[in-house]
Amino acid sequence: MVRTTKRYIAAATIAGLAFLFMGTVPLGGPVPLKRELALFPAAVGEWTGERAMSDTVPLPAGTDAYLFRKYVSSGGISSSLYLYVGYWGKFRHGADVFSGDYVDPGYLWDPVKERDVLIDAGGRTFKAREVVYAKGDYRIAVLYWYRTAHGVTTRRFRGRLVYGLDAMLNRRTNAALVRISTDAFRAGTRSRTPALEEFASGVFSGLEGVLPFDG
Secondary structure: OHHHHHHHHHHHHHHHHHHHHHHHOOOOOOOOOOOOHHHOOOEEOOEEEEEEOOOOOOOOOOOOEEEEEEEEEOOOOOOOEEEEEEEEOOOOOOOOOOOHHHOOOOOOOEEEEEEEEEEEEOOEEEEEEEEEEEEOOEEEEEEEEEEEOOEEEOOHHHHHHHHHHHHHHHOOOOEEEEEEEEOOEEOOOOOOHHHHHHHHHHHHHHHOOOOOOOO
16 A cells, blocks of 8 residues: 555656646647548448537637547437547647546536446457446436557546656657547436447547557
8 A cells, every 4th residue: 555655656746747847848849640630530330420519518728639520320329429539739738638627528417437448449459438427317428538659548647647758758748538428318228338339449440540649
């Protein structure tokens, strides 16, 4: 327990110094995307993108590029999925890529269930975070992950740590948030998890040609 606490304190200290470094030392310019996010496929498996919805929900600030699109199923699933991809090409003051506010669906929605899930994307497995939020009798399921130069993570603290270390060692501070959410549905109805995971697999593969991360 003492050893774990010491490790946590050391990691927190490193993260704090890294963010202090980012705030005082000039960093490199924004890392560009491989392709524009608008060119992300409108078709993902049985899901088809309908229209951007950026004026209907609050979106993270300070992004260099973002995509927010509604997808509907051609396979008989009546509910829709909403894909948000935010990309920060470099660190900006006041923009915390790993803020929980960027994942929560909105005011008065409280998390009631959380877990990590493994997603198979064409033979490559990655970890995503599934959160179910509740407001009265209604639920919204959210699946999200972060991309940095060091791979995929669902842990905000680890994300901040590697983000800061990358700034100090490589003067590179680009990162992305990928979030997939469902429509609001009544508690006790059919689980949305299989649809989320299948869709996430296609999204991850599609973003490989867009986001400037390898590995």
